[in-house]
Amino acid sequence: MLQIYKSMESGPLQELTLKTLEKGAWINIVDPTPYELKVVSNLTEVDSDFLRSALDDEERSHTDVEDDSVMVLTNVAICRGQDSYDVLPLAIIVTEEYIITVCLEETPVMAEFNERTAKLFRTYKKTRFLFQILYKSMTFYLRYLRQISKLSDEIEEQLRHDMKNSEILRLLELQKGLTYFNAAIRSNGAVLDKLMRMRNNPQLTPILKAYDEDEDLLEDVIIENKQAKEMVEMYSKILARMADTFTSIIANNQNLVMKFLAAMTIIIAIPTVVSSFFGMNVPVPFADDGHGFFYVMIIAFGISVSGAYALWKKDMF
Structure with missing residues (x-):
């Protein structure tokens, strides 16, 4: 799926096509076909390897700079069910004229940037839009971590009264989700630190134009990432000790x-x-x-x- 939007000065989003592509547009690619990748690569002059980076669901967070484009690959949190949590690579490519996002699936992070919230972001302010996407990704980590905390309390209460295999399996599923979150948040933190260093690189100034507001937003993202890191470590220890405790009770x-x-x-x-x-x-x-x-x-x-x-x-x- 290929969607192209551009923020209008009055606020709303204007939907474009490949034929009417304009400078300052946001190209959102979800589960693309080889033809879509080839067309976008030719129109934007972005390396096709950049566009394909997020199509590997095991890809770790990192940044790449090549020619006149910067790619930030981050892992975003997704919920696949009541107790199932996972992470998915999202590539954000910034050029002098466009910002491109590539992902294997529709994610709640990118779904937040729509007609209803169009006044809160501008596609032509590419650096700020990049940091806004990263900030929104961190907020979903924190939201899902709070959900995991509530679910673990619910499972603990049920296990106190009746130890069923289904509840223990739910506990295992939450532990697996926290393991994914822990690895993703750590690698995302390294990416944010690198972005903080890159903002003063004169060679990247035409691409990543960072103003004071943008730097403040990046610092907020780093703070949220650290908070998510502390929370995931704490919840991981709680769930591990809970599992050990109930294993001892069963024995x-x-x-x-x-x-x-x-x-x-x-x-x-x-x-x-x-x-x-x-x-x-x-x-x-x-x-x-x-x-x-x-x-x-x-x-x-x-x-x-x-x-x-x-x-x-x-x-x-």
Whole structure:
């Protein structure tokens, strides 16, 4: 999918086509075809490798400078379900005339830049627009981390009452999402630090024109990234300790069950042993007594009760 927009001076977004492409336009490419990549590369004179960078879902965050374009590849957070979180590469390419975004899927980050929010950004202010995209990406990390915190509290409450495999698997899914977030936020932080250093590079001044407001926005992005980093580390430790705690509880419960079963086995074995003695094919007490069976039962019951009491005193029940 290929969409082209340009901010008008009055505020709204103007939708363009490849034939009416103008300077200052934003080219948004989602899951592109080879033809779309080739056409955009020819029209904007951007290296096709830049455009294809975000099409590898395992690509790490980094920056590249080539000819008259700067590419910032960042990982954005996405939610794939109730407990499933992932990250996806998003390439933001800035040239002297255009800003281009490339991604494999529609993301909530880029969906925030639309007709409704058109007055909050300008496509022709490319450096500021770049920092606004990065800032919005960080806000989604923080939003999803708060969701993970609430979900972990919900899972903990349910596990306190009933330990189901489904809840433990949900906990595992959240841990996996935090692992993805941790790696992405760390690499995004390195990219932001590099952008901070690049802003004073005279060779990149025509491309990344940074004003005081833009630098303040970049500093805000760095602060948000550090906050997300601290949160993901904290939540990762909490979830790991929660998993260890419930693993210990499950093991302890299993030990209690095994201890109870061992005690019950001992108690049940006592009548078996007594009846075995009196069932021998030799002269035994009460053999000629008409009430012998009841005597044997009383003896077995008495020994079982005594054994049960002894085991209870040893906290086997």
